Amino acid sequence: MSDADVSTPTLTANALHLWRGEHHLLRDISFSLAAGELLQVTGPNGVGKTSLLRVAAGLMPAESGEVLWRRISIHRDPARYYDEVAYLGHANALKTDLTALENVQFAGSLRQQVNKPDCLQALHALGVAHCAALPVKVLSAGQRRRVALARVLLCDAVLWILDEPITNLDTAGIELVEDLMAQHLARGGMILTAAHQALLVSHAGTRNLDLH
Amino acid sequence: MMQPVRHTPGPLHLAAVVLMRELRLALRRWDQVLQPLIFFVVVVTLFPLATNPELSALRHIAPGVLWVAAMLASLLAADALFRPDVEDGTMEQWVLSGQPLPWLLFSKSLAHWLLTGLPLVLVTPVVAVSLGVEQGFGTIMMVLALGTGVLTLLGAVGAALTVGLRRGNMLMALLVLPLEMPVLIFGAQAVESAMRNEPALGIISLLASVLLLAMILTPFAMAASMRISIE
Amino acid sequence: MNWIWFHKLASPPSAYVFATRLRPWLFWVSVVMMLWAAYQGLFVVPLDYQQKDAFRIIYVHVPVASLSLLVYSMMAIAAAIGLIWRMKLAHAVAAACAMPGAILTTLALATGSIWGKPMWGAWWAWDARLTSELILLFLYLGYMALRASFDDIGRADRASAILAIVGIVNVPIVKYSVVWWNSLHQGQTLSLFGKSEIDPSMATPLVVMIFAFLLFFGAVLCDGLRAEILRRERNASWLSELKV
Numbered sequence: 206m207s208d209a210d211v212s213t214p215t216l217t218a219n220a221l222h223l224w225r226g227e228h229h230l231l232r233d234i235s236f237s238l239a240a241g242e243l244l245q246v247t248g249p250n251g252v253g254k255t256s257l258l259r260v261a262a263g264l265m266p267a268e269s270g271e272v273l274w275r276r277i278s279i280h281r282d283p284a285r286y287y288d289e290v291a292y293l294g295h296a297n298a299l300k301t302d303l304t305a306l307e308n309v310q311f312a313g314s315l316r317q318q319v320n321k322p323d324c325l326q327a328l329h330a331l332g333v334a335h336c337a338a339l340p341v342k343v344l345s346a347g348q349r350r351r352v353a354l355a356r357v358l359l360c361d362a363v364l365w366i367l368d369e370p371i372t373n374l375d376t377a378g379i380e381l382v383e384d385l386m387a388q389h390l391a392r393g394g395m396i397l398t399a400a401h402q403a404l405l406v407s408h409a410g411t412r413n414l415d416l417h
Numbered sequence: 418m419m420q421p422v423r424h425t426p427g428p429l430h431l432a433a434v435v436l437m438r439e440l441r442l443a444l445r446r447w448d449q450v451l452q453p454l455i456f457f458v459v460v461v462t463l464f465p466l467a468t469n470p471e472l473s474a475l476r477h478i479a480p481g482v483l484w485v486a487a488m489l490a491s492l493l494a495a496d497a498l499f500r501p502d503v504e505d506g507t508m509e510q511w512v513l514s515g516q517p518l519p520w521l522l523f524s525k526s527l528a529h530w531l532l533t534g535l536p537l538v539l540v541t542p543v544v545a546v547s548l549g550v551e552q553g554f555g556t557i558m559m560v561l562a563l564g565t566g567v568l569t570l571l572g573a574v575g576a577a578l579t580v581g582l583r584r585g586n587m588l589m590a591l592l593v594l595p596l597e598m599p600v601l602i603f604g605a606q607a608v609e610s611a612m613r614n615e616p617a618l619g620i621i622s623l624l625a626s627v628l629l630l631a632m633i634l635t636p637f638a639m640a641a642s643m644r645i646s647i648e
Numbered sequence: 649m650n651w652i653w654f655h656k657l658a659s660p661p662s663a664y665v666f667a668t669r670l671r672p673w674l675f676w677v678s679v680v681m682m683l684w685a686a687y688q689g690l691f692v693v694p695l696d697y698q699q700k701d702a703f704r705i706i707y708v709h710v711p712v713a714s715l716s717l718l719v720y721s722m723m724a725i726a727a728a729i730g731l732i733w734r735m736k737l738a739h740a741v742a743a744a745c746a747m748p749g750a751i752l753t754t755l756a757l758a759t760g761s762i763w764g765k766p767m768w769g770a771w772w773a774w775d776a777r778l779t780s781e782l783i784l785l786f787l788y789l790g791y792m793a794l795r796a797s798f799d800d801i802g803r804a805d806r807a808s809a810i811l812a813i814v815g816i817v818n819v820p821i822v823k824y825s826v827v828w829w830n831s832l833h834q835g836q837t838l839s840l841f842g843k844s845e846i847d848p849s850m851a852t853p854l855v856v857m858i859f860a861f862l863l864f865f866g867a868v869l870c871d872g873l874r875a876e877i878l879r880r881e882r883n884a885s886w887l888s889e890l891k892v
Contacts, residue, residue, distance in 0.1 A: 225800065226799055226800050226801075259648075262513060264509065264512065264513070264647065264648065265648045266648075284515040284516075285515075287513050287515030288515045292509070292513050294506055294509060296504075296505055296506030296509075297505070298507045298509060299505065299506075299507070300438075300442060300505065300507060302442055302446060303441065303442065303445075307441070311434065311438050312510060314426065314430075315426070315431070315434065315510070315516060315521075316425075316426075316514055316515065316516075317425065317426065318426065574814060578794065578810065578811060579794075581803075582797045582798070588790075588793055588794065588797055591789070592790040592793075592794060592811060594786070595783050595786035595787055595790060595818075595822075596787075596814065596815070596818050598783055598822060598825070598826075599818070599822055599824075599825035599826075602826065602828070603825060606829070606832065627821070634817065635814075638814050641731075641806075641810050642807060642810050645806050645810070646807075648803060
């Protein structure tokens with residue numbers, strides 16, 4: 206394992222198996238992701254897309270198989286892995302009693318020192334800068350999703366793991382997210398996503414993983 | 418791709434961030450914060466109604482009543498400790514933050530004690546008077562402060578274990594109450610000694626060492642349980 | 649040190665076969681020992697100076713009480729091994745210990761209560777020993793309840809392992825606090841053992857009985873472990889090929 210291997214960001218999954226109770230949900234799933242690539246996980250409801258993303262994020266342990274980040278198992282040094290990953294689940298991970306800005310600020314300061322201008326900039330990039338001082342509970346579902354995505358943007362992570370990122374977004378919102386994703390890939394980032402609607406279909410780095 | 422320079426927050430900064438968040442959230446939902454306190458007072462009121470309202474009689478059971486009420490109030494509060502965060506997904510982000518989860522959860526428990534345990538301690542003299550206690554209020558408050566600290570930490574472990582379950586509430590009480598019995602024993606004796614103005618330094622040291630042990634060990638149990646609960 | 653035998657044993661099929669073969673030995677040896685010790689204890693050992701015949705119940709009470717604590721420790725250690733080294737079989741052992749342990753604790757309480765009636769005139773007293781046993785019973789019940797609440801066996805294993813570890817750390821603290829609490833209120837109850845030393849003629853059947861119960865528990869554990877393995881591996885291919 207040369208220094209070059211360790212320094213290039215790659216996400217690899219080898220022979221993942223996952224059971225949910227008695228159900229053999231993920232059977233021998235393998236994939237790899239390099240800088241500038243987008244991997245879309247597709248399949249019908251309940252096939253295990255969310256579970257696969259959660260296993261890749263290290264939230265769920267797989268029965269067998271491994272997930273490697275920069276060729277090292279993610280469970281070997283989780284802090285290093287999480288330093289470079291941003292995860293967005295089904296839930297927005299927002300406290301409804303706090304304002305959008307407070308939410309983004311708090312999420313950011315858990316990982317690094319953040320300042321207010323950066324947070325506002327992230328909200329602006331998602332088109333919700335005007336919501337900054339509003340408590341999340343008065344925002345619409347689409348606006349909340351945008352705030353959640355702003356958090357991901359602020360993380361400045363190499364790998365984005367996004368579970369249904371465009372839920373509740375209107376067409377303009379979807380285009381905006383696709384733009385941001387393309388920019389992220391252009392900077393050398395990588396994205397692992399599950400969505401009902403295919404994203405960035407015409408992008409050079411887009412690949413598909415179909416679970417069935 | 419060049420790795421961005423990350424200024425990782427130190428432990429004190431993290432604790433401060435978590436505390437600020439919890440206090441800010443509590444400020445906006447202060448009715449939630451008051452509930453355990455009111456419950457504490459209501460439970461204490463049950464005893465004179467159920468037994469004998471004579472202060473001389475209540476004085477005998479005052480230490481026990483104070484502690485049982487505190488334990489039950491602490492249990493009630495513990496259920497709300499992690500559930501909201503797990504349900505809205507913020508706890509997941511804590512796990513994925515790369516920061517030491519035991520420390521984050523300990524900070525949250527500390528905030529929780531400030532919001533639910535400390536008010537209890539401050540109200541104790543008033544409640545104690547209603548149970549016929551005439552002296553030793555300072556010592557009693559100190560004992561309650563130490564004991565409610567342990568109760569909060571043990572409750573947090575129980576909460577972390579059961580937060581992922583649908584019907585969590587009663588189970589958590591079943592798990593946590595037996596573990597809290599030593600606190601009850603030591604705490605009640607300490608209050609008893611304080612009421613009679615006897616030296617209670619020995620017992621208080623005992624309680625303090627139980628608190629220290631809990632502070633060191635429970636965060637790891639909380640973190641391990643939390644990871645399982647959010648799978 | 650050669651750990652291969654351990655790894656071989658740690659696989660479910662070999663553990664299943666091993667437990668099946670071991671069980672009859674444990675069972676029959678323990679039954680023989682129990683019969684001998686019971687005979688000695690009931691008929692041969694002389695009357696106690698203070699308690700007359702009532703003390704004879706120690707031949708059941710002491711074994712089950714000490715075993716109840718030992719089994720909890722076993723359960724916690726097995727659970728910890730399962731958690732740290734991710735050994736499924738260790739979790740199965742812990743799971744198999746729970747119910748027998750709870751039953752032992754209940755027996756300890758019941759025999760303690762039966763002993764107490766002629767001694768104190770009441771079916772129950774908050775004696776240090778009985779109170780500790782009661783709290784231990786709560787710990788067992790909590791463990792089993794937590795296990796039952798999880799649908800996924802893996803999560804049930806890991807969550808209950810944490811509870812068992814927290815419990816075992818607590819056990820000395822509980823014991824110490826209860827003994828101290830009881831000593832403060834001495835005079836209201838008599839300790840179950842009283843002040844007399846146990847005479848050697850009474851001691852031998854007791855020791856034999858303790859070992860007998862230990863072996864009997866071993867047999868019960870073999871059965872429980874086999875049942876746990878069957879439950880967890882019911883879809884595995886090795887089961888249909890088993891020739892035991």
